[in-house]
Amino acid sequence: MASDGANASVPVLAAERISKTFGEVQVLFSVDMDILPGEVHALVGENGAGKSTLIKTLSGFQPPTSGRILLDGEPVTLPANSAAEALGIILIHQEFNLAEHLTVTESLFLGREIARFGVLDRKAMRAEARRVLDMLGSRIDENALISSLAVADKQMVEIGKAISRDARVIFMDEPTAVLSREEAGILFDQVRKLKAKGTSFVFVSHKLDEVMEISDRVTVLRDGQWIKTAPTSLLDGEAIAQLMVGRELSSLYPAKHEPDVDEEVVLSVRNLTTGYVKDASFELRKGEVLGFSGLIGSGRSELMEAIAGLRPRLSGEVLLHGEHLPAGDFRETNRRGLAYMTKDRKGMGLLLDEGMTTNLTLQSLGQHVSHGYLDPASEAKAMARAKRRFDIRVRDDRVRVGRMSGGNQQKLLLAKVMETEPQIVIIDEPTRGIDVGTKQQIYHFIAALAREGRSIIVISSEMPEVIGLCTRVAVMREGHLVGILEGEEISEQMIMRYAAGLRRKAAG
Amino acid sequence: MSTNSEIEERAPRRRTWRDIDLRAVAPFAALILLLIVGALVNPNFIGLTNLANVATRSAFIAIIAVGATFVISSGDLDLSVGSMVAFVASLMILFMNSGAIADPSLMLVAAMVLAVVIGGACGLLNGLITTLGRIEPFIATLGTMGIYRGLTTWLSQGGAITLQSSELQSLYRPAYFGNVLGVPVPIVVILVVTAIAAFVLYRTRYGRHVVAVGSSREVARYSGIAVDRVRTIAFVIQGLCVAVAVLLYVPRLGSTSATTGILWELQAITAVVVGGTALKGGAGRVWGTICGAFILELVGNIMLLSNFISEYLIGAIQGSIIIIAMLVQRSLTRKS
Ligand SMILES: Nc1ncnc2c1ncn2[C@@H]1O[C@H](COP(=O)(O)OP(=O)(O)OP(=O)(O)O)[C@@H](O)[C@H]1O
Ligand SMILES: [Mg+2]
Numbered sequence: 001m002a003s004d005g006a007n008a009s010v011p012v013l014a015a016e017r018i019s020k021t022f023g024e025v026q027v028l029f030s031v032d033m034d035i036l037p038g039e040v041h042a043l044v045g046e047n048g049a050g051k052s053t054l055i056k057t058l059s060g061f062q063p064p065t066s067g068r069i070l071l072d073g074e075p076v077t078l079p080a081n082s083a084a085e086a087l088g089i090i091l092i093h094q095e096f097n098l099a100e101h102l103t104v105t106e107s108l109f110l111g112r113e114i115a116r117f118g119v120l121d122r123k124a125m126r127a128e129a130r131r132v133l134d135m136l137g138s139r140i141d142e143n144a145l146i147s148s149l150a151v152a153d154k155q156m157v158e159i160g161k162a163i164s165r166d167a168r169v170i171f172m173d174e175p176t177a178v179l180s181r182e183e184a185g186i187l188f189d190q191v192r193k194l195k196a197k198g199t200s201f202v203f204v205s206h207k208l209d210e211v212m213e214i215s216d217r218v219t220v221l222r223d224g225q226w227i228k229t230a231p232t233s234l235l236d237g238e239a240i241a242q243l244m245v246g247r248e249l250s251s252l253y254p255a256k257h258e259p260d261v262d263e264e265v266v267l268s269v270r271n272l273t274t275g276y277v278k279d280a281s282f283e284l285r286k287g288e289v290l291g292f293s294g295l296i297g298s299g300r301s302e303l304m305e306a307i308a309g310l311r312p313r314l315s316g317e318v319l320l321h322g323e324h325l326p327a328g329d330f331r332e333t334n335r336r337g338l339a340y341m342t343k344d345r346k347g348m349g350l351l352l353d354e355g356m357t358t359n360l361t362l363q364s365l366g367q368h369v370s371h372g373y374l375d376p377a378s379e380a381k382a383m384a385r386a387k388r389r390f391d392i393r394v395r396d397d398r399v400r401v402g403r404m405s406g407g408n409q410q411k412l413l414l415a416k417v418m419e420t421e422p423q424i425v426i427i428d429e430p431t432r433g434i435d436v437g438t439k440q441q442i443y444h445f446i447a448a449l450a451r452e453g454r455s456i457i458v459i460s461s462e463m464p465e466v467i468g469l470c471t472r473v474a475v476m477r478e479g480h481l482v483g484i485l486e487g488e489e490i491s492e493q494m495i496m497r498y499a500a501g502l503r504r505k506a507a508g
Numbered sequence: 509m510s511t512n513s514e515i516e517e518r519a520p521r522r523r524t525w526r527d528i529d530l531r532a533v534a535p536f537a538a539l540i541l542l543l544i545v546g547a548l549v550n551p552n553f554i555g556l557t558n559l560a561n562v563a564t565r566s567a568f569i570a571i572i573a574v575g576a577t578f579v580i581s582s583g584d585l586d587l588s589v590g591s592m593v594a595f596v597a598s599l600m601i602l603f604m605n606s607g608a609i610a611d612p613s614l615m616l617v618a619a620m621v622l623a624v625v626i627g628g629a630c631g632l633l634n635g636l637i638t639t640l641g642r643i644e645p646f647i648a649t650l651g652t653m654g655i656y657r658g659l660t661t662w663l664s665q666g667g668a669i670t671l672q673s674s675e676l677q678s679l680y681r682p683a684y685f686g687n688v689l690g691v692p693v694p695i696v697v698i699l700v701v702t703a704i705a706a707f708v709l710y711r712t713r714y715g716r717h718v719v720a721v722g723s724s725r726e727v728a729r730y731s732g733i734a735v736d737r738v739r740t741i742a743f744v745i746q747g748l749c750v751a752v753a754v755l756l757y758v759p760r761l762g763s764t765s766a767t768t769g770i771l772w773e774l775q776a777i778t779a780v781v782v783g784g785t786a787l788k789g790g791a792g793r794v795w796g797t798i799c800g801a802f803i804l805e806l807v808g809n810i811m812l813l814s815n816f817i818s819e820y821l822i823g824a825i826q827g828s829i830i831i832i833a834m835l836v837q838r839s840l841t842r843k844s
Contacts, residue, residue, distance in 0.1 A: 348730040
């Protein structure tokens, strides 16, 4: 459907033999890519393949080291610092780029405020902001501060910002990584609408089903090299995955391992209530992988943070190995073997200005203290181990974490939490922004943890992940735990039915 | 994975000049530049005696700034240090004048311990007001700055507080004017304090926590770090450093007044920033701070030795230095 007339037309934007080097590290090697008017062009590749770098180059955020960029067939030097937006080239960053202290409206209109006689027309801007948000089916308050928003909502604001402009090309770097399927669906509707008007999109995603659904053409990068560009209709998810990793992938999910019914209950949560979550109760057994599903904003993270002691509890109790766990004491919770991995890796997970090792050992520094001081050799050993275990790939070991590719940041965060050797670990969105090859590794890693007798709670908005990985799945809806599914019941339709409020049962 | 080894091979392991952190090197480069300028202005300048004098005089600010490095690294700010010097020094001298202990040596030791305890307590108060009270450190320490200064003025009744016992005075004098193996005591104290501080900041768990808290409070909290405790301890360290500075200050003149330590907070913060520590928190650079303090004193010294700038302009020059340092810091951050 892309090709109706598109073949004949000149690409809006094209990369010609683009190379990019940071210091001494080459990240892109003579990459070609062209974006036709009115097409959705998917860009895929493993973590660290150079996708974000390529689109930052094409949108003027970073100049290429060599090679040319063509705008409407003419070579251009894109102006730096997002000034390319004036040319209709807009980038939605993988890493959020919103100023935390602005309101939603202010962010949407940053740099192109509506003014009347030199005075800001706040009312008009608020109304317009509301319209854009409504179009995206977003319920966030247009007057809310960005800092108060959840990650999914921040992403929606970014998207709103991009689509409310007169754009010719919109680059979206993993826009759906933090969105639920419903929200992604709304986004895709908007994409189709704008596409019909001639706007082009470059869409980076690790969710290959979305790539199949929305894109007209696919370009695959591997280790900074261009591998293939082909119409999506000639490919399938399997084929794309193989092009990405350069080898065949065996089954994505490991065999499930159900714990015995009389296995010890390691965690039991009774009638837990927080600000939003009401009366949640569930149990977790030794060696179990328990999934938590539900729409974004259904209270899953809030429940888990309350269990871990990162949020106050209003009532209810948490028993760890049969003993009471004090409320609001994350450190004590950690000491007793329960760890929580946040889904907000940039805001709460990692120190972006520091190196990898500082981040890795931050939560488990005690292990590296000898005679009262830190032992760098022991930390380095832990780092080498984590790199192997989680396949963390960087081209320069001393890189600041903020400069690592998104997927590798995620792996580092998981490694950091696992350094504390928890008996019970709550993982919030384990594979956010991770490529298929590594996803498989992480799934096998989780299964291996369970086999060792540890217990895992996986919160995930990717339904196949919960279904493929967990022996039981709890579903939350609007702050309530509406059901726990087991065995045959675990299916996409069933989970959706609970999540949408069509069914519920007493939590078991 | 197969591609992993390739990537590792591609990654250069050797260190090159590119790896040198410009921000860490900049203050030392500035120092060398100043020494050259100074030597051109006046040949006496570069002499060992003059430089030792400058280093000795920079001791108060240097030691206070070491404490400020902790506070600033952890993302806070302490404006009260100058008043705190005056306050701790007054109490110390008043205690020595009280004659509570007859034996002069014992008295001196007790007074020194008292100064350290009061300094720590003042820092603790600053820390608790900011963390428990949830007040911006800028405001909290602006408040205590007024309080410590006001209490000093009240204690001294607007005048000076002078150490009366000449016996104590002569006993205490070497603490500032003495030498250890030919090196002036203040310089030795700077080196010892800085070495301890560098060890704490770079090689202990607490130091790592300071950096984490300064880089991101939220990440620190989600990593199981007791954020408020780390911040409070940084203020206490600042208080202790102020006390050590007072221990050197009192034997120098044997007296304090309500105007002691005025604008020292500006100088301490300038030293920290010139030294390469980011004002927004994060990695602290203790040796850079010492370098910064030395630079400030050197600038004053050069102005004194040269005839073309009035030394009355020293405050203006120091003010300019902090602004220039910030600009340099920012341009270096952009480049890397
Ligand atoms: N400013 C920078 N300085 C140094 N290295 C960088 C910089 N930006 C990116 N890199 C490196 O370039 C490589 C490619 O990163 P990029 O973010 O483009 O990957 P990606 O394909 O988007 O991966 P992901 O799927 O994980 O987001 C990584 O190894 C990364 O560490
Ligand atoms: Mg990326």
